[in-house]
Amino acid sequence: MSVESGVPVPGTEASTGESTAEVTLTFDQAAVDLDALQRSAYALAAELTADIRVRGGDYVCTLFRRRQDLTDDELKHRFRAEVNDQVLRARIARETEPLRNLVFALAFSRTGLSEAGETA
Amino acid sequence: MIKLERTATLLSPHSWQLLPLRFHRLDADSVVLTSMVGEHEFVTPDELDAVVDGTCTDQELLARLRAVHLIQLPGERLPAELLAIKLRTRMRRLPDSTGLHIFVVTLRCEHTCRYCQVSRQPTAKNEFDMTEQTARQALELAFMSPSPHIKIEFQGGEPLLNFPLIRWITTEAKRMNKEHGKDLAFVIATNLALLDEEILDFCAAEDIYLSTSLDGPADLHNGNRRRPGQNSWDQAVAGIRLAQERLGMHKVSALVTTTAASLNRAAEIVDLYAELGLRGVFLRPISPYGFALRRRGGADYEVSQWLEFYEAGLDRVEELCSQGVPMMEIYASIIAKKMLSNTDPGYVDLTSPAGIGIGALVYNYDGDVYASDEGRMLAEMSDRTFRLGNVHDSSYADIMLSDSLLDPLMESVTLSAPMCSTCAFEPYCGADPVFHHTTAGNFLGHKALSAFCQRNMGVFTLLLRKMRDDPYFLDLMRQWAQ
Numbered sequence: 258m259s260v261e262s263g264v265p266v267p268g269t270e271a272s273t274g275e276s277t278a279e280v281t282l283t284f285d286q287a288a289v290d291l292d293a294l295q296r297s298a299y300a301l302a303a304e305l306t307a308d309i310r311v312r313g314g315d316y317v318c319t320l321f322r323r324r325q326d327l328t329d330d331e332l333k334h335r336f337r338a339e340v341n342d343q344v345l346r347a348r349i350a351r352e353t354e355p356l357r358n359l360v361f362a363l364a365f366s367r368t369g370l371s372e373a374g375e376t377a
Numbered sequence: 378m379i380k381l382e383r384t385a386t387l388l389s390p391h392s393w394q395l396l397p398l399r400f401h402r403l404d405a406d407s408v409v410l411t412s413m414v415g416e417h418e419f420v421t422p423d424e425l426d427a428v429v430d431g432t433c434t435d436q437e438l439l440a441r442l443r444a445v446h447l448i449q450l451p452g453e454r455l456p457a458e459l460l461a462i463k464l465r466t467r468m469r470r471l472p473d474s475t476g477l478h479i480f481v482v483t484l485r486c487e488h489t490c491r492y493c494q495v496s497r498q499p500t501a502k503n504e505f506d507m508t509e510q511t512a513r514q515a516l517e518l519a520f521m522s523p524s525p526h527i528k529i530e531f532q533g534g535e536p537l538l539n540f541p542l543i544r545w546i547t548t549e550a551k552r553m554n555k556e557h558g559k560d561l562a563f564v565i566a567t568n569l570a571l572l573d574e575e576i577l578d579f580c581a582a583e584d585i586y587l588s589t590s591l592d593g594p595a596d597l598h599n600g601n602r603r604r605p606g607q608n609s610w611d612q613a614v615a616g617i618r619l620a621q622e623r624l625g626m627h628k629v630s631a632l633v634t635t636t637a638a639s640l641n642r643a644a645e646i647v648d649l650y651a652e653l654g655l656r657g658v659f660l661r662p663i664s665p666y667g668f669a670l671r672r673r674g675g676a677d678y679e680v681s682q683w684l685e686f687y688e689a690g691l692d693r694v695e696e697l698c699s700q701g702v703p704m705m706e707i708y709a710s711i712i713a714k715k716m717l718s719n720t721d722p723g724y725v726d727l728t729s730p731a732g733i734g735i736g737a738l739v740y741n742y743d744g745d746v747y748a749s750d751e752g753r754m755l756a757e758m759s760d761r762t763f764r765l766g767n768v769h770d771s772s773y774a775d776i777m778l779s780d781s782l783l784d785p786l787m788e789s790v791t792l793s794a795p796m797c798s799t800c801a802f803e804p805y806c807g808a809d810p811v812f813h814h815t816t817a818g819n820f821l822g823h824k825a826l827s828a829f830c831q832r833n834m835g836v837f838t839l840l841l842r843k844m845r846d847d848p849y850f851l852d853l854m855r856q857w858a859q
Binding site: 296299300301302303344346348349350351353354356357359360361362363364365 | 394395396397398399400402413425429457458460461462464465468795796823825827849
């Protein structure tokens with residue numbers, strides 16, 4: 258999968274068993290922004306907490322499960338899938354930001370809310 | 378003869394632009410895309426990737442996405458203008474400010490409900506009644522709202538225990554309104570146990586609506602709503618029938634509060650509402666406030682259990698509708714308007730900025746003003762975070778510009794909240810700073826850990842899946858959105 262498609266490329270991954278206290282996933286910094294990893298950890302806070310560190314050209318994410326019913330593989334899939342979605346969301350947001358701003362500007366012009374800015 | 382041919386605009390790869398859109402994976406094969414104003418379209422995961430990558434060749438899909446402003450041709454101006462108009466339309470209530478004004482005319486109550494959210498007082502303690510002087514000051518504030526629509530809702534306790542004040546406020550409000558010219562409406566939120574001919578005559582003459590609680594069949598209702606004689610259900614049902622007969626079928630409505638005992642009885646509850654000719658049933662979860670929280674009054678169930686209850690109730694409503702029984706689930710109908718129309722129904726729990734203060738104000742019996750009924754309940758538990766002032770010493774500006782109101786409003790706006798800002802359901806959802814203050818200790822909450830978020834995400838995905846898979850349900854939602 259390519260970086261352009263918005264899909265991160267997990268590098269090495271390590272876990273110490275089927276349902277261990279912690280699971281490690283590694284992401285290539287060239288493929289995934291730190292912001293996407295942090296957003297993923299936030300969004301999955303009910304299921305896990307994450308420790309994110311930089312090692313060489315990678316982000317090393319150590320995942321600690323909060324839900325005991327998730328296996329190591331399920332935890333890794335959940336995190337990877339969330340990271341993929343966060344990368345895609347960031348890409349869509351980046352590409353559409355000018356149009357989003359235009360819509361808001363059109364919507365709230367002539368409401369009086371923008372007068373201060375217009376006369377400044 | 379000139380032959381006219383309809384030529385469709387065929388889009389070649391990479392020839393379209395994305396408009397601001399958000400997505401949510403409903404299941405393995407289905408993703409819902411939503412626009413800035415909540416219009417939506419279902420696609421497969423592969424189709425989402427192809428649309429974003431610019432490689433989609435499915436002209437029918439691209440046409441559908443253009444129709445709901447998820448993509449546009451480069452240089453097009455119209456989609457942005459239409460989105461802006463729809464956005465303004467959805468937010469048109471904001472400048473109007475507060476339309477709902479809740480008068481707590483007494484804390485006295487003759488019920489001792491297990492889940493009661495308010496601080497009830499024995500029926501003999503008149504010191505917990507609102508006075509005419511306090512009511513007059515509250516009316517002055519209510520009429521200062523710029524809203525052209527003013528709805529005065531009488532609450533308690535049991536408000537009919539202070540019926541003379543209800544009569545006084547109604548008369549006085551109508552007198553004051555001759556000057557203000559507002560669209561003025563009145564609702565009494567009552568358990569109906571004290572309904573009599575005098576009250577009915579007054580309601581008929583003054584065009585007053587009644588809103589009551591009906592939790593389901595007699596054993597369920599009476600188990601939750603205790604009063605001397607254990608006849609709450611008999612009184613409520615008799616009152617509903619009497620009010621329908623005297624005031625009209627549409628003048629009385631009822632609400633369900635779901636306790637653990639309700640969870641397996643959704644169909645029975647809906648059937649009772651249908652039997653009574655009530656056109657709407659509101660399958661509400663119990664609130665985490667007041668006595669309900671302190672005493673765990675039936676609130677000992679998980680969000681997932683409530684969602685199962687809700688789905689069962691919704692299925693029963695749909696089944697009845699298919700048999701020709703006119704019925705709707707009120708929460709679904711509120712969301713239908715958000716999903717399938719450009720109007721926002723202004724339901725205070727599902728708006729952003731939040732509905733506190735700017736959607737509803739509460740005037741307590743003692744003159745204290747609260748940003749919401751839940752805020753008043755918290756104050757009864759010694760948490761006065763949402764107290765905005767007092768009618769006797771606060772001006773309208775003091776109340777509406779108080780930090781107690783502006784801080785929670787600003788800190789909870791969904792368009793800038795973590796997770797909410799990128800959530801596909803943001804146009805349908807709302808901010809609830811009182812709930813999150815209560816459960817998380819701050820106005821925003823952590824949405825991944827929030828029961829409010831879990832519940833609403835569950836309802837939105839349920840409704841979207843049903844609309845996707847069930848054409849009859851989609852038709853129902855379209856009717857409810859009208």
